[in-house]
Every structure is written in structure tokens, then in C-alpha cells.
Amino acid sequence: MKKTGTAAAKALCLLLALFMVFSLAACSGTDAGGDDEEKIVHTGKNVKSPSGVKYFTKNNLTVDMININSDGSVRTIDYPAGYEYSQMSDDEKEKWDAEEVFFSGHYMQVSGLKDKDVEEIVNEKLKNLCLDNINKIPPYRGIKAEIGENPESAKEGYKSAYQSVELNDNNILSVTMYVSGSYKSVLVEKNEYGYDNSVYFAFQETLNLDLNTGNDIGIVDMFCNDVDALACVNEAINEAIARGNGDEEIWDIGSDVKIAAPFTGISADQKYSINNSGINIVLDYETPEFDTGYYPAFVTVPFSDKVAVSERFFDEKESIYESEAPVSKHFPYSIQDAQNIEIVADEYKTIGENGTIYLIRSANCPKSVPKYIKERMSDFVNIPEEEILSEINEKLPEDANLSRIVGDYSLTARVDEVGPFVNITYSGYKYVYEGRQDDSEEQKDYFYEEISRRETYDTRLEQNEPIELSDIFKEDADISGIIKQAFIDSINKSLDSENSTRLENSDKLPAFKTGSSNEIEKLNEEYIDKLYDNIIYFSIDCESIYFTFETLPAEIYREIYGTDPFEDDNAIYINAVGWIAYDTLDCDKLTIFDL
Amino acid sequence: MKRKKLLCMCIALSLLLSAVVFWGCTANEDDNAPVDDELAGLSFTTETLPKIDGATALAPYYELMASKLLNVDIEEARQWVLCSKTDGAYRNLINGSVDIIFCSLPSEDQQRMADEAGVEFEMTPFLNGAFVFFVNKSNPIESLTVQQLHDIYAGKITNWSEVGGDDVDIIAYQRPNNSGSQTGMYHYIISEDEIMEAPTEMKISEMGGIIDAVASYENSEGAIGYSYYYYVTSMHYTDQIKLVQIDGIEPSDDTIANGTYPLINPSYAIINANTPEDSPVRDILKWLVSPSGQETAREAGYVPRIADSADEE
Numbered sequence A: 001m002k003k004t005g006t007a008a009a010k011a012l013c014l015l016l017a018l019f020m021v022f023s024l025a026a027c028s029g030t031d032a033g034g035d036d037e038e039k040i041v042h043t044g045k046n047v048k049s050p051s052g053v054k055y056f057t058k059n060n061l062t063v064d065m066i067n068i069n070s071d072g073s074v075r076t077i078d079y080p081a082g083y084e085y086s087q088m089s090d091d092e093k094e095k096w097d098a099e100e101v102f103f104s105g106h107y108m109q110v111s112g113l114k115d116k117d118v119e120e121i122v123n124e125k126l127k128n129l130c131l132d133n134i135n136k137i138p139p140y141r142g143i144k145a146e147i148g149e150n151p152e153s154a155k156e157g158y159k160s161a162y163q164s165v166e167l168n169d170n171n172i173l174s175v176t177m178y179v180s181g182s183y184k185s186v187l188v189e190k191n192e193y194g195y196d197n198s199v200y201f202a203f204q205e206t207l208n209l210d211l212n213t214g215n216d217i218g219i220v221d222m223f224c225n226d227v228d229a230l231a232c233v234n235e236a237i238n239e240a241i242a243r244g245n246g247d248e249e250i251w252d253i254g255s256d257v258k259i260a261a262p263f264t265g266i267s268a269d270q271k272y273s274i275n276n277s278g279i280n281i282v283l284d285y286e287t288p289e290f291d292t293g294y295y296p297a298f299v300t301v302p303f304s305d306k307v308a309v310s311e312r313f314f315d316e317k318e319s320i321y322e323s324e325a326p327v328s329k330h331f332p333y334s335i336q337d338a339q340n341i342e343i344v345a346d347e348y349k350t351i352g353e354n355g356t357i358y359l360i361r362s363a364n365c366p367k368s369v370p371k372y373i374k375e376r377m378s379d380f381v382n383i384p385e386e387e388i389l390s391e392i393n394e395k396l397p398e399d400a401n402l403s404r405i406v407g408d409y410s411l412t413a414r415v416d417e418v419g420p421f422v423n424i425t426y427s428g429y430k431y432v433y434e435g436r437q438d439d440s441e442e443q444k445d446y447f448y449e450e451i452s453r454r455e456t457y458d459t460r461l462e463q464n465e466p467i468e469l470s471d472i473f474k475e476d477a478d479i480s481g482i483i484k485q486a487f488i489d490s491i492n493k494s495l496d497s498e499n500s501t502r503l504e505n506s507d508k509l510p511a512f513k514t515g516s517s518n519e520i521e522k523l524n525e526e527y528i529d530k531l532y533d534n535i536i537y538f539s540i541d542c543e544s545i546y547f548t549f550e551t552l553p554a555e556i557y558r559e560i561y562g563t564d565p566f567e568d569d570n571a572i573y574i575n576a577v578g579w580i581a582y583d584t585l586d587c588d589k590l591t592i593f594d595l
Numbered sequence B: 001m002k003r004k005k006l007l008c009m010c011i012a013l014s015l016l017l018s019a020v021v022f023w024g025c026t027a028n029e030d031d032n033a034p035v036d037d038e039l040a041g042l043s044f045t046t047e048t049l050p051k052i053d054g055a056t057a058l059a060p061y062y063e064l065m066a067s068k069l070l071n072v073d074i075e076e077a078r079q080w081v082l083c084s085k086t087d088g089a090y091r092n093l094i095n096g097s098v099d100i101i102f103c104s105l106p107s108e109d110q111q112r113m114a115d116e117a118g119v120e121f122e123m124t125p126f127l128n129g130a131f132v133f134f135v136n137k138s139n140p141i142e143s144l145t146v147q148q149l150h151d152i153y154a155g156k157i158t159n160w161s162e163v164g165g166d167d168v169d170i171i172a173y174q175r176p177n178n179s180g181s182q183t184g185m186y187h188y189i190i191s192e193d194e195i196m197e198a199p200t201e202m203k204i205s206e207m208g209g210i211i212d213a214v215a216s217y218e219n220s221e222g223a224i225g226y227s228y229y230y231y232v233t234s235m236h237y238t239d240q241i242k243l244v245q246i247d248g249i250e251p252s253d254d255t256i257a258n259g260t261y262p263l264i265n266p267s268y269a270i271i272n273a274n275t276p277e278d279s280p281v282r283d284i285l286k287w288l289v290s291p292s293g294q295e296t297a298r299e300a301g302y303v304p305r306i307a308d309s310a311d312e313e
Helices: A002-028 A082-086 A090-098 A116-131 A143-147 A229-246 A371-381 A385-395 A479-496 A518-533 A552-561 B002-032 B056-070 B074-078 B085-094 B108-117 B146-154 B180-188 B207-216 B229-235 B253-257 B280-289 B291-299
Strands: A062-067 A103-111 A159-169 A172-184 A198-210 A272-275 A278-283 A297-302 A341-351 A356-366 A405-418 A421-434 A444-458 A535-540 A544-549 A576-581 B052-054 B100-103 B121-136 B223-228 B241-243 B264-272
Touching: A062 A159, A103 A116, A103 A172, A116 A159, A116 A172, A116 A198, A143 A172, A143 A198, A159 A272, A172 A272, A198 A272, A229 A278, A229 A297, A341 A371, A341 A385, A341 A405, A356 A371, A356 A385, A371 A405, A371 A421, A385 A405, A385 A421, A405 A444, A421 A535, A444 A535, A444 A544, A479 A518, A479 A576, A518 A535, B052 B056, B052 B085, B056 B074, B056 B100, B056 B280, B056 B291, B085 B100, B085 B108, B085 B264, B100 B280, B121 B180, B121 B229, B121 B253, B121 B280, B121 B291, B180 B223, B223 B229, B264 B280, B280 B291
Parallel strands: A103 A159, A356 A405, B052 B100
Antiparallel strands: A062 A103, A159 A172, A172 A198, A272 A278, A278 A297, A341 A356, A405 A421, A421 A444, A535 A544, A544 A576, B100 B264, B121 B223, B121 B241, B121 B264
């Protein structure tokens, strides 16, 4: 009996077990998950969190742009500028129209990789990215309803298709292909935005390549292996939705983006690019839960310690480039999260019994900034009202009409974080004048002063003192020699390039003369010495060291050329600023990348 | 041998039972399959499809509808219907750019614009939505009457204690004129003339914004906002808010479908009343309220319109 009972029990168990197995198999056939579920496979190195991006190391890669026609063929002729074209006769215009004057485009090609097979793969992909999209009609929501199946280009509608490098660092090449154009609308009458009966559109395709292999990099490889990459991106998008809807002013997506359906998350093939600020998720026709109109929108996922960008494809000891030139480094941009701002001071009020002095104080910074930095900012903007009034009274002339005093006293402190460095910019102005009783009366200014000052702190040092210029160079470095040479290189570069902005206000700086005569060299040397001696502040920027030079332009100009550059143009006196990009320095001589 | 027999029997029985279960699963699915109807075969080509436009909140419905009527996938169909949002869609219908739009009721401005253009709207309700109010989940208020809501937005009731809540000032968010929600507000609760003037920072331009404002602002304990049921529950869900019962009735799929919730808000397909009787646009109107159209509503995540549900028009 016992034996039989055991067998029956066993049989029953077996029956139930098999029933459960078959039953499960039967129902799972209708389940959307199961075998279709995406398996995340990482490429490149195995990177564990925390990782993050302390700094980027630039690729020693040369990028050339190839101008093209709308059929993708290489363009060899120079086109007239817009104004030049507008001045042409109809016949001439017709000729240029036939030459596709309304189209401009280019794709890029790279050189400098040791592995030429990989280089060929990369260049083929770059070219195809262009050719595959140059004439594509982006499948946006509603676009065919507006332009039809075979749309006609809008008259004189410019069309462009160009590529740009978003990131060229750490053996990653991230490229965006941006195509824009316009078509004739087939609707009876366009809505309020389409006054010219044209439909404008733009779209973006992206390519993210591992330069070791030429392989595409999926978004999951932007994150560490032990991190749920898709969840990180989804979280950023959900935060952007919440933030943007709460306050359009700070919504990166833009106020024209609407949520058309529940956002349930991105997939592993999500379109993205990467730049100095973070991972940019492209929202467009591939994410129909967002209605972006006929333009792409973006959500940036900031770099965090979950990001594997620095390490995934990069080995500092092994170069994949032909060039042996020193590598250049730079810091990622720090995005100030509007939800994470701490207000140290924010006030707009009228002070004083006589006249009207508007006191404007403003200081805010990320919550993460150390307490001593917040205190510095607070000390600057929170000068007691009595002190301000006393200062104004001291500066007023004896015959000032106190009842008609009008003025602004503005104090602002702002912070930007670059790697472990925090720059504080103090600024403001004091402007006091006698108010006019009517328009016929001339305004009488009593005084005007500007405040502009910067300080840089190294948060690793936990010291309540700003760092000195000498702190950012290694001990054996010839600081003045390096900086002066960098100035010379920067100015020469700016002279070589029409569009250079390396020296801001360069129109007010004396020309740096090129040539070989001893006299010019002497003048240039003198100028560079003055430039160096007049450095009053510096700060650590993402791409460069930023300098402020006191009173330099007028003094130097007068000394060298004997005239005042400001006499003719009534320019307001300002300090000159300039910067030395890290790519003109040997980064190994700097301490700032020893992280 | 006996053991082998037993094993075979077990497997056979298991397969039989599993087959029954499997059949049961399939049968259940069949129960939910759309009932065929005479309009199920209505179809268009991209050349013959009337021009369609509408509100963003209804896009998932009319895009799916277009997919079925064109017999193409949703990605292709989506390109053939406009989504100019409520105000843009009304403008397009009035100026003749489109043939049919999917929206809530027109605002006074939109109606005036139509009157000036000599356009008369013909409105066909095809979905049952609901106009809902929500408060922060920390607010003990569960239910309000329409009159209390009226008085809150007229500025007569300014503290939650006046309606049985805590002694907390009421922060009554609004949305801009001509937005779908604001039009609903004027229609269901209070006229445009009576509503109190809201400071700019309390007029939230995005549908989701008003939810977030009530859910997460530091002073949100006293906040109240409003929107449409589908948007709040499906598209911008947050567990930081709770929906307010109206006259003791909670807004839910059931109370909205059967019309017991007081603020039923049908969604409308709207055409120019001058549209000819034999126009394909009118075929679409019939399709919308047919079993095929109503099944499409369920598929797209909306509450279908039950024929005998309350029509508050």
C-alpha cells in the first residue's frame, strides 16, 4: 500500500509539474516579452561604475569637409554669397539656380588613424550617412498631409545637409548629420505659421563610432556595464518632461514639444550623439510619443559616474593615431541643473530716503558648491545698505541735489563648475545721476563704476583661498615662457583665421604685427610682455585658461602707436579678455588634469 | 511497463489540460476581438483620405484610425494626419485646410472665429472622456461639488477649511485661454466672465505642467488643478496627486463609460456643417461610432462612448 501510495503521489506530482510546464508554455506564446526581449551586449572594454568623465583626451585625427551638390557629387565651384545673388539679373540668377545655389552641404572624411582599414570603414560610414539622408523626407507626424507623397521644393527655399563633429575624443567620433529644407504645402491655406505657403523641416541623423574598430556605438555602451543604461536615459527624459512642463523657460526640449502618448521608455537603438555636455537624445519621428513638429528636439543626459565614455574605447598608453604630437585635453561642460540651484541672494529694492537708488543683488549657485564658496558670494552681494549709502554719499559732489538722486547699485555673483574647479565671477555696476524733471533737461551723471572680478577655487584642496596661476602649472614649468608663447601662438592663429575669436575685443587690441624686421619683433615682444604683466585674473574654462587684462588696450596702444584707440569710436572702457586653449599648451605641464 | 504507462498517461493528461487552458486563453482573446460591422471595411487611399487634424491628446486615436482606414502601418499613417493642436486644428478647419478635426468643444474665440468666417461646426461625440480636478495627495479633501469648484475659481472660497479641509490657502492653477483644459473649465464649472484673474505664474501653459505644479511645488499642499482624465491617468501619471470625486463620484473608466461621473467630456469629431452628405468625411463620422471605431478607442487606450451614457452637451 505504502509503495502504491508513493507511486500515486509521485505520479500526481509529475502530472502537476508537467501540467504547469505545458500550461506556461501554452500561455507564454501570447506574451509580448520572452524571446523578443532585448539582450544588452556591450562592446569595447568592460567598465564598472563609478567611472564618469573627469576630462576628455582629444583624438589626433584630421577632419576634412567635402562640399557636395544635392546628388551627393563633390562640388567644385564657388557660389555667390546671398547678397551677391540678390543683386544679380534674372538671367544670372537662373544660371545659378540651375547650379543649385539654394543647396549647401558637406560630409566629412577623416585621416590619421594607424589602421587604414578602419579609416576606410569610418569614411565610408560618414559618406553614407550623408548620401542616405541628403534627399530624405523625414517621416514626421503629419508631413505627408502637408506636402504630399512627391513634394515639390519651395521656391528659393534653401536646403542644407551638413555634418558636424559633436565629439572627437577618447577614440570616439560622434557626428551629426543635419538636413533642413522646405517644400510647397498642398493644403488650401497654411495655418498661422505658414504665411508663405511653405513647409519647413529639419532632421538629424547621428553616427557614433569606435575608432579602434570603426564599429557603431550603441547608447548602452555610453554607460557602465553594471548600469541599466536605458533606465538612466528614461529617467533623464522623464525629468526633462517634468521640468519643462513646470517651467518652459528652462525646458531644453523647447515649448513646441508636446507629449502625444505615454512615454514608456527608449530602446537600445535610440538615436543619440555625444558632446562636451553630455549624451544628447534625439526626439523626432522615431519617438512618436513626443510631437516635435517638423524639427528634432533634444534631451541631454548629463555625465555622471554611471557613464563609461572616458574608458570604454580608450587606453591612454596606446595611441591608435599616426601623429605623435602631444595629446590635448579638455573638461566636459557642466550643465547647471535649474532644479539644483541654491539662491544665496536675490533682491531688488529701493534704498535711501533721498532720491531713488535701486539695489540689485543676485547670487545663485549649484547646491553642490562648497559652503565657503557660497559664503564668498554672499559676502560680495550682501554689503550692508548703510555702507552702500555711505559710499554713494562720499562720492557725490557737494552741490548734488539729494532729492533728485537716481541710480543703480548692482552686485552679481555667479559660479561655473569645471571639473573639480569652481570659478566665481563677481560683477556689478554703480551708476548715480541726477534725475531729469523733463525731457528738455540734460541728465547730470555723478559717477559710474563697473565691478568685474574672478576667482578660481580647486575644490579638491578644501581651502578657503582662490588658487594662483602658479598652482595650475607643474613645478618645473617656465610659466611666463609658456604663457607668452601661447599668447604669440594664439594671436598668430587669430591673424590667420578670419573668424577667430581667440582674443575677444580684438578690434580694440593693437594689431600684432607679423614680419621679420627687428623693430616689429621688438614691438611684439614688448606687447606680449605687457600683456603678461597686465593679467589680473584667470579662470579655468572647459577648453582654455581664461585671462582678464587690466586697462591693457588703451595703454599698450598708446605706447606703441601713439594714439588712443578709443578716441574715435567712443568705446566704453572695459578690461580686455583673452584665453589660451589647452590645445596650444602641453597639457603634461599642467596640474589641472592630474585627476 | 506500468511505470511507463503511468508516465504516458500523465503526459497525455497534462497535454489535454494544457490544451484546454490554451484554448481558454485564445477564446478569451476572441471574446475581446472587434465585432465585425458594415463599416469595418471602410478604406481609403492616401489620395482619397480626407484631411485630418486634431488635438495632441487625441493623436493616438486618430493616428490609429488612419492606420486602419488606409490599411498601412501606424508609422506611415501618422504622416498622413496633421496634429496642429486644438487651436491650430480649429483654425485649419475654419479656413478649409482640413476636412475633419478631433478635439474638445470649441472655445468662445474659436466659435467666434468660425462665426466670422461663416463656418458652422457639426460635432459628433465619439469618445467619453472626463474633466477632472486633482489636488496634492497630502490634501485630505476627497470630494467637491460643482458649486464648490465654481466658488473656488470665482475667488469666493479661498481656504480649504471652507470646504472641509485643512486651514490652508487654496492655490487654484489655471491654463491659458484657448487651451483645451481652459475651454473645459469654462464649459463645466465657471464662465470666462466669472473666473478670477490668475497671476501669470499660476497659468500653466502645458497640460502636464499643471499636474506637476500641483504634485511637486513646495507650496503644493494647497494647490488644485484640472485637466482631462486620459491625460492625467495615461500620459502624465504621478502618484503625488489624487483625483477629486465630484459630488462623491470618483472618476474611473467605469464611471466615465457609464456616464455616472458628473463631468463627462466627450471628444468630438468636428466637420464643417456644409460638408456634402455623400462626402467620405461623413463615412468617417459613421465609422467613429460604429463597433470598429469604438474598438479602436479601446485599442488606443481611451474610454469608448457608451451609447446611453450621459451626454452633457
